[in-house]
Amino acid sequence: MANVLIIDDNTTTAAILRITLSRQLHIVGRSEDIRDAINPVDVSGPDLVLINQAFKNSSGWEIFNYLKQIKPNLPAIVYVLEHPTTSGAQWVCKVVEAVLSEIMSDNENTLFFGT
Numbered sequence: 001m002a003n004v005l006i007i008d009d010n011t012t013t014a015a016i017l018r019i020t021l022s023r024q025l026h027i028v029g030r031s032e033d034i035r036d037a038i039n040p041v042d043v044s045g046p047d048l049v050l051i052n053q054a055f056k057n058s059s060g061w062e063i064f065n066y067l068k069q070i071k072p073n074l075p076a077i078v079y080v081l082e083h084p085t086t087s088g089a090q091w092v093c094k095v096v097e098a099v100l101s102e103i104m105s106d107n108e109n110t111l112f113f114g115t
Contacts, residue, residue, distance in 0.1 A: 005046035
């Protein structure tokens with residue numbers, strides 16, 4: 001189980017992802033703007049951020065770059081779901097699971113070796 005933040009101004013896409021990730025027992029939050037969602041001094045933030053590439057007034061890559069300025073070590077995935085469907089969300093969630101598995105593996109190795 002992980003804390004996942006979805007940054008997406010499309011309520012339908014965000015809702016489908018939230019439902020799909022919640023079924024996998026993740027804690028899922030949503031914001032339309034990273035500036036409202038990520039506090040640079042907040043230590044209990046998300047384990048992973050999902051960013052929709054297509055925003056009405058900006059680009060997901062702009063949001064990704066801003067995120068990396070304030071939280072360079074926070075894992076983030078930029079995704080595109082042109083037609084929000086359950087199967088599209090499941091595909092994104094498979095990527096999320098792979099990334100989270102890698103993160104957890106790295107954390108276990110770090111804790112085990114004390115580095």
